[in-house]
Amino acid sequence: MAYINQLIQDAQKYLMNTYQPLPLLPNKGIESRLYTEDGSVYIDFLAGISVNNLGYSNKHVQKALHSAVDHLIHTSNYFYIPSQVKAAQLLVEQSFADKVFFSNSGAEANEGALKIARRKAYQQYGPQKNEVIAFTHAFHGRTLATMNMTDNASYREGYGPHPEGFTFVPYNDVKAFSESISERTAAVILEPIQGEGGVHVAHDDFMVALRELTQRFDAALIFDEVQTSMGRTGKLFAYEHWGIEPDIMTLAKALANGVPIGAILAKSDYAEVLTPGSHGTTFGGNPLATSAAVSVMEVMLNEDIPALAAKRGDYLRTGLQRLAQDQPLIQEIRGKGLLIGVELKQAGAAIVQAMLERGFIINCTQGNVLRFLPPLIIREAEIDAMLAALSEVMAKISGQGSHTE
Amino acid sequence: MTFQGRNFNVIQDFTQAELNYLIDFAIHLKQLKQKRIPHHYLEGQTIALLFDKTSTRTRSAFTVAAQDLGAHAEFMGAGDVQFGKKESDKDSAIVFGSMFDGIQLRVSKQETVDTFCEYAGVPIWNGMTNDWHPTQMLADFMTIKEVYGSLAEQSLVYLGDGRNNVAHSLMIMGAIMGVSVTIASPEALAPASEVLAEAQVLAQATGAKIRHLENPLEAVADASVLYTDVWVSMGEEAQFQERIQQLMPYQVNQELVQHCQKPYIFLHCLPAFHDSSTQIGAEIKHKYGLEAMEVMDDVFESPEAYQFQQAENRLHTIKAVMAVTNGNLFIPDLA
Numbered sequence: 001m002a003y004i005n006q007l008i009q010d011a012q013k014y015l016m017n018t019y020q021p022l023p024l025l026p027n028k029g030i031e032s033r034l035y036t037e038d039g040s041v042y043i044d045f046l047a048g049i050s051v052n053n054l055g056y057s058n059k060h061v062q063k064a065l066h067s068a069v070d071h072l073i074h075t076s077n078y079f080y081i082p083s084q085v086k087a088a089q090l091l092v093e094q095s096f097a098d099k100v101f102f103s104n105s106g107a108e109a110n111e112g113a114l115k116i117a118r119r120k121a122y123q124q125y126g127p128q129k130n131e132v133i134a135f136t137h138a139f140h141g142r143t144l145a146t147m148n149m150t151d152n153a154s155y156r157e158g159y160g161p162h163p164e165g166f167t168f169v170p171y172n173d174v175k176a177f178s179e180s181i182s183e184r185t186a187a188v189i190l191e192p193i194q195g196e197g198g199v200h201v202a203h204d205d206f207m208v209a210l211r212e213l214t215q216r217f218d219a220a221l222i223f224d225e226v227q228t229s230m231g232r233t234g235k236l237f238a239y240e241h242w243g244i245e246p247d248i249m250t251l252a253k254a255l256a257n258g259v260p261i262g263a264i265l266a267k268s269d270y271a272e273v274l275t276p277g278s279h280g281t282t283f284g285g286n287p288l289a290t291s292a293a294v295s296v297m298e299v300m301l302n303e304d305i306p307a308l309a310a311k312r313g314d315y316l317r318t319g320l321q322r323l324a325q326d327q328p329l330i331q332e333i334r335g336k337g338l339l340i341g342v343e344l345k346q347a348g349a350a351i352v353q354a355m356l357e358r359g360f361i362i363n364c365t366q367g368n369v370l371r372f373l374p375p376l377i378i379r380e381a382e383i384d385a386m387l388a389a390l391s392e393v394m395a396k397i398s399g400q401g402s403h404t405e
Numbered sequence: 406m407t408f409q410g411r412n413f414n415v416i417q418d419f420t421q422a423e424l425n426y427l428i429d430f431a432i433h434l435k436q437l438k439q440k441r442i443p444h445h446y447l448e449g450q451t452i453a454l455l456f457d458k459t460s461t462r463t464r465s466a467f468t469v470a471a472q473d474l475g476a477h478a479e480f481m482g483a484g485d486v487q488f489g490k491k492e493s494d495k496d497s498a499i500v501f502g503s504m505f506d507g508i509q510l511r512v513s514k515q516e517t518v519d520t521f522c523e524y525a526g527v528p529i530w531n532g533m534t535n536d537w538h539p540t541q542m543l544a545d546f547m548t549i550k551e552v553y554g555s556l557a558e559q560s561l562v563y564l565g566d567g568r569n570n571v572a573h574s575l576m577i578m579g580a581i582m583g584v585s586v587t588i589a590s591p592e593a594l595a596p597a598s599e600v601l602a603e604a605q606v607l608a609q610a611t612g613a614k615i616r617h618l619e620n621p622l623e624a625v626a627d628a629s630v631l632y633t634d635v636w637v638s639m640g641e642e643a644q645f646q647e648r649i650q651q652l653m654p655y656q657v658n659q660e661l662v663q664h665c666q667k668p669y670i671f672l673h674c675l676p677a678f679h680d681s682s683t684q685i686g687a688e689i690k691h692k693y694g695l696e697a698m699e700v701m702d703d704v705f706e707s708p709e710a711y712q713f714q715q716a717e718n719r720l721h722t723i724k725a726v727m728a729v730t731n732g733n734l735f736i737p738d739l740a
Contacts, residue, residue: 359605
């Protein structure tokens, strides 16, 4: 305990104060379990915020990483990198896309996707076609450009002046969207299922309208699949649920199961606007990250992890629905696969804290939406244990609530 | 509930409902066997039994279970399988998987079973590793259910080396099944903290209490099941003297069971050093003057002792596992 106290003090002294970490010190992870230095174990229903989709210590990923470390961690994009080519090939073969650009993060991928969309619009129609439509509750990153597509005003406060041309339209509102898109629209960006924004799932008619109207106005339809992808929703990519293809898709998080990476996937008419020198990155697609990405794709495909996520997601959702039958705190259960949101009638922070004390890491977003993002290999017995704890915690909290009324 | 094609590797892979189904199905199969009603669910299949160390019950149970299910069992011992010496486990798994319909492994390394699960492409049954003993758990809990009629409210106390595969498996199984499990052992032989922690988290689904206690008398106070195992595991024979000194207070004998405050049954996964009639037992007596080690005859031969029913149940539970994972049975969802 003395060690962690010292660490907390040092962190406060030396790190910029952007996060407020829990006073836990995980030092080992196996599958869905995180072990802390004091020997406690936690079943992780957050999975590094949807990153560790194959769980901790996946052997294939570890082996690929060991091999990359032993051979070559980094050169630069001045050379050919076999694992980068292989990762791109696998992504192209499994998706709508024709070409891939690797970056370091989801935000960087979203920035790059915007650059591609604006450059194409500029080349074809001139500088006036530059507007970007994003949606309410969206989260696309925190860089200077992407925070303008992230619907949380506090994230933007004090960072102005802001880049121009960004608009927010209500999510799932076909009418509002049809009134907002125009000849000036260069790009429309959305998460097929909003993660950070409270696990809202795009409606079918909304998706159809997005595709039709972006085609009519020749605007890029960009799907931000940073959180939904690599099997989490029960399909390798969430867009497969709707049978609608975007023009550009961004990935990150689970793509390398923990090694920082991002990717832009695009159809060739978009990909071709980039030429040597027009965009770049030092680390993006380096051997370490793309070796991990290749191994992740192999496990995803060989072991049909998306199908497993669908199955375990049904199991978790069924359990939550059963809980909701006699639990008045629960307003609505949303999501697909193992990206599940439980909207509560009150704030969820106390539940998150009580669950942590019982050995379960869950997350609350938007103040009142419990978000479940476990590794896709989570065991049903672990789900049972979490549900039992959640049931007790909710009963206790709703019981307390009724006393104060 | 889907079992077809699944591996039976570690208990954590199964839910309480699934494990209950397996136990109840084993009880059903036991009745079929007693009434001589055929149950050839694996007709025409050939299964491999791979061992890197000796085995009496596991080998017998798998062989007879295969026979009862209409399958042929092929035994291969340490001299017949490479287990990583000349051929990698992965390559062996692919080859065996291409020929056999199912594979049982009783091997030292859990990784070997994991690798087979990954690459064999046919159901893998974990017959025991240094880490886990899942088929033993089904037989143990089936026996408890047969005796008491239910697992609810049961409290199992394991006395002995808390670090071994049986103690660890009991904690996980108890956690999932809602049976409280106390491991009574000296601190030096306490269960791995990671397994204890994992069991305690899983136990929240069921309310089972999973704990480690040093004091054996305190541990057995509210026990309904007393469980012990050999003090010296396979491969640790050089440590007899040290282990005897450490574990003597945990010996299950009349003096200890008098501290049980309610009716109990005794279980042992066997073989047991309960007298000096075996060669090793005689040596122990000669060297240390001990009549028995982990359990005395006065308990082993008492009406409370169910170790032989427990041993027989290895057959029925293993048969249940093989049948549901490879027999294309119709199993309705019991949620």
